[in-house]
Amino acid sequence: MSGNPELSITDRDEQNADPRGTPYAPHTADEVETMLEAIDADDVDELFDIGESIRFDGSFDIDGGSEQVVERRLRETLARNDDATEFLGRGHYSHHVPSIVDHISLRSEFITSYTQYQPEVTQGFLQALFEYQSMLVELTGLEIANCSMYDAATALGEAATLAARVRGTSGSRVLVPEYLRPERRDVLENYVDGADLSVETVPADDGVTTPDAVERAIDDDVVMAYLESPTTEGLLEEHLEEIGALVDDHDAMFCLGSDPVALSLLRSPASVGVDVVIGDASVLGLPASYGMGLGLFACREEYLRQVPGRLVGASEDADGNRAFTLTLQTREQHIRRERATSNICTNQAWVALRTAIHAASLGPSGLVSLATTCRELPERTAARLDEIDGVSAPVRNRYHFREFRARVDADAEAVVAALNDDGFAIHAVDEETVQLCVTDVNEHRIDDLVDAVEGVMN
Template sequence: MTEEDKQEMLDYVGVKSTDDFFTDIPEKIRSQKEMNLAPPVSESALIKEFQELSSQNDNIKAYPSFLGAGVYDHYIPSIVDHVISRSEFYTAYTPYQPEISQGELQAIFEFQTMICEITGMEIANSSMYDGGTALAEAALVAATQSKMKRTKILVSEGVHPEALDVLKTYASGPDLTVEQIPLFKGQTDVQALKEAIDENTAGVIVQYPNFYGSIENLREIEHVVHQYKSLFIVSSNPLALGVLAPPGEFGADIVVGDAQPFGIPSQMGGPHCGYFAAAKKLMRKVPGRLVGQTVDEDGRRGFVLTLQAREQHIRRDKATSNICSNQALNALAASVAMSVLGRKGLKQMAVQNVKNTFYLKDKLKKAGISIIDDQPVFNEFVVDLNTAVSDVNKKLRKRGIIGGYDLSAVHSNKSGQMLVCVTELRTKEEIEQFVKELEEAL
């Protein structure tokens, strides 16, 4: 755009400068400085700069990765990319017009159905942004569904610390109190929960398996939660439910999580796809979109957005949530992956994760490396290196290995502790090489 072009447009709308467009914003909160931007460069120079930046990224396809902590390196069937690359899917937006959106609506309906089957719940929505926002939305449902207007949310320290940060941000709006329940030997301390829960507790949130990989005792926790008629909210890795009994069997009211383990690459930490499943009694409180199955006037099966009176675009300030979109493309990727794996394949994949995890555990013990809170886990567990994890990871990286997660980044009292992750993609040779290089790095 030339200066002449700019001036012509300003003259046409009747203003002197672009600043005039912002007069409705109070001057005291408007930035008066020039934006700190680099000078423009040519297209070829810009492409070169981005290529140089991208070359600094580690590619988990090139290096065996033992990093998890919420984002996992799992098998993705090649058909996933083929399906989600179809233009009618990757350009689709919210299917407001069902008569021209049956493919998209059916894909979402199948996602909802599979999430219900995996979690053991009665209904599921059409997806959320990610696991963290799904968890926070679940807390809001717990606070708003009670006629007593309860304001306290109890959260296990085993919940992902980044999800906890999202929850605290959400809770600051309606002025909810978020309290943490400590862990005891790697699991939520049930006695501490009994002491903290009261008549003002809207919901209790635990993660299953928890952030450190340990399997929570949902039956014992559920008994405490429902004594006070609070909502029992479980955040769960959906792949783990291939071997673990689903939260629905333990009386969970809401089950949330991230569908990233199914067909979604780690891709720099996002975008992902959150899922939200609940008991039928909460149907009108569930945030986001619900797709329902129906029949048309000729008796043919069809799909529609249903119960839209819950939604922001219908009820505005009275809506169940301000989330008014979803991750339909990533939900489709998860649906395709789950469909390709099938019931048996999903279980086999989950079992392989367990076997590989315990193979690594055994090798580390024989190497004399200490395991923190050694007990049944899924995917990941904590080791004590007694030295700075960041230094160890740098040494591992030079040896062609992506190391585990440095827990000192989220807890000051966990200095020297590494959260290591093993998936079905790690071979025995890679696991043995990791232990050997870890010994040398130490």
């Protein structure tokens, strides 16, 4: 132990002079004394029933610091990140988050609360989550939306285990598109491992999935077919309805990956035969956040008893007023244990609150307008880049959303590195292809980006 080994607990006064105690405990020395007397103990050490042989007498060798010092240190460390304008997407997107989202979601009553196991005293959060679920019901056209999974990848994993449960004993394969992010596929493989499902690829044709490709891959052994729109490449799938019918013919579940902005524009998934929608709902509510997300999960009502995660429902209180509560909890791990529909407990409720506030703040007209912008920007930006010698964009003549690919007559990695030096981050996809994501947050830098690309290519 560094410092005074006799001192096993510090009080508020000492800690001001010698910051060895936690600043987040209110005890004064007198109070500690009184409390120890009340429990008939001489020292706090007496309260620990830990055998000698495993007692830890070392030090973590971590120095504490004042709020000011720690905050400055973290600020300085984070400042080591290159200050780049990101034109990055591939499944992780940013839109401008209105200030009201921070101000409201950081209200103590929301952010310092626990899961709503005592609904009478947590009506506010429950109602906000109920509203979140309702907005997703409108956007997906499906009857049920839960109040969050961790992220898109884990939501995909949960969808597959749901498909396996619904099917019972038959079926052993899950189909995923070629363009699926490897990270998401990897998470999916881990989720289905215990259920003995294998994951197989449906090839894409010019970036999108054709009914033929699905027909070749599917049979009655398939429990779930998964596609995305927009895809990881930023393309909109064009044959979902036909594919949905094919999947249905084989009694498999049709799962679509999307997000609340794209869904504001696209035909509702339910109307094209989609059974489950997953995705990252934090495209509203959070900036990129190094990939921290919010797992969107919505499905048809027939799966109600098999849904993973928490659900908020409406009921009545003893005064006859409408009130909200977590419901159908017998699906969950704390009641059904090894037969639960998922092992999830802690979820992403606070992010769902942020997403709800962001969506409400845009309203339907704002959502549609943002989605329309996401439709226009990639093709408009691609046309600008296409004018540069040595750049051909977009690579595919299809419908883009937020993103597009460009082919470069140079080593793509070298182009990306050179742009990085100019303060722009874009994706290298293969030796000659790059990918760029353009939304409302980087739109004002398009001219500069185009200039930089021109400079790099010449």
